Amino acid sequence: MTILVTGATGLVGARLVPRLVEAGIGCRTLMRGGKEAPAGATAVEGDLLDPASLAPAVKGVSAIIHLAALFRTPDTGLIWKTNLEGTRNLIVAAQEHAPGARFIMASTTNVYNVDSPRPSREDDAANPAMAYPASKIAAENELRQSGLNWSIQRFGFVYGDKDGHLESLPNLVRRAGWHPAQRMSMVHHRDIAVAMKLALAGAMDGRIVNIVDEAPTSIYELSELVGERMEPLNEPLKNPWHLHVDGSLARQFGFQPTVRTVHQAAQENLM
Template structure:
């Protein structure tokens, strides 16, 4: 189960070395030591472009320009051609279990000109574990699968959940599907999030 990644850094060489070369090393080790193993790799839903006509789907052509998603796409391609039994789980914004990710979101947003009505797909740590358990049964073998909860939430609301404010706007929103992924394939394959929305997590004390 390959969960390792580097992304919260400006060091793009480190990102590529960790995310692509690190994956290549793990694949080589698996082929040498356990060629019959099931190789499950965590990737990112942020491989989708800004201007897509629908929520990001697994079948979409992707060509991300930022180092983190680009390195993950490159690693996915290496794994798909490895000859191993594989699956790729693309996770959106992950939060919960006291990790501070949601609380840190306002500071991250200040660096980008996001519209407050932009919806972002999310997934709680509990459901990361559920998706991995399902992948390890072979349900996702040979597939890239988006894993997300049941409701992409606006950035404005996410920021409000942690007691902060974001500049409001009623201007038209460009790129309305950016950061929003289609999780229907995972549902067809049996994945069901136990924490269905960020609001449910907040109200249930699962932060």
């Protein structure tokens, strides 16, 4: 099996590709000029915003894992261009040069509406206002209508393997003004690899699937885990189910997180 991975040097890709290589999966990575592929993978020069460069990358692959995305930048136009136009270009390349390949797209649980009355499920309304989740929903829709053999994984808050993502949370929380009691569904990098291997085997074909661990954790607790303390707050939490998603569908497809909670990750030095 040879697969193409986009975003191989990003937050998720840099930790996923080595695990796929270790599992014996041949990984080809789409890289801009001058960048090196992760160890054990083969780099193919190309750019999602340069459609002509994508044909050599997709030819002969049995699957595509599309991780590349842009977020947390004030340039909303570039977010849309990268996340939607880039995905559209990759879809067209797959249609023309690898129509039988599985196309697995990484998305986010941030797409769900903030006023959900319960943990969000894959078929719930998703009409986000922010550019990043809105562009991901638009890209998801492009893939679903492509005629390719697709699956979409919506990740909870990704952390672990010393990626620094969780450590950046307190600053993000302060800027966004989140309530300390807000709980988030999360997923460790190790379990993204578990989910991707299932998807590569076809377990999630044609489905959108939430990929999360077993225990949504409060912003207050997460801040303490990284050595910061939030001020307690007695005011009611307006939308208690925001960022808390239902992971039961993934379990039906055989996904079982090996890092069940962020507290387990801390105890086992997996942060």
